[in-house]
Amino acid sequence: MINGSTFAEIAAILGLATLAGIIGQRLRQPLIIMFLATGILATFCFGDNPQL
Secondary structure (H helix, E strand, O other): OOOOOHHHHHHHHHHHHHHHHHHHHHOOOOHHHHHHHHHHHHHHHHOOOOOO
16 A cells, blocks of 8 residues: 555556556457556556565
8 A cells, every 4th residue: 555545556557557548549459458457557556466
């Protein structure tokens, strides 16, 4: 988590999803693919396991 704040973590993930959606539209990719990529990135950035 970012400084232990759940709100900040959710806001960061929503921002990442928005950015990935915009990039996906420009690359003409389906939106669901970009949201899956966001989930994978969020796991690495905000996951509990720092070894990933």
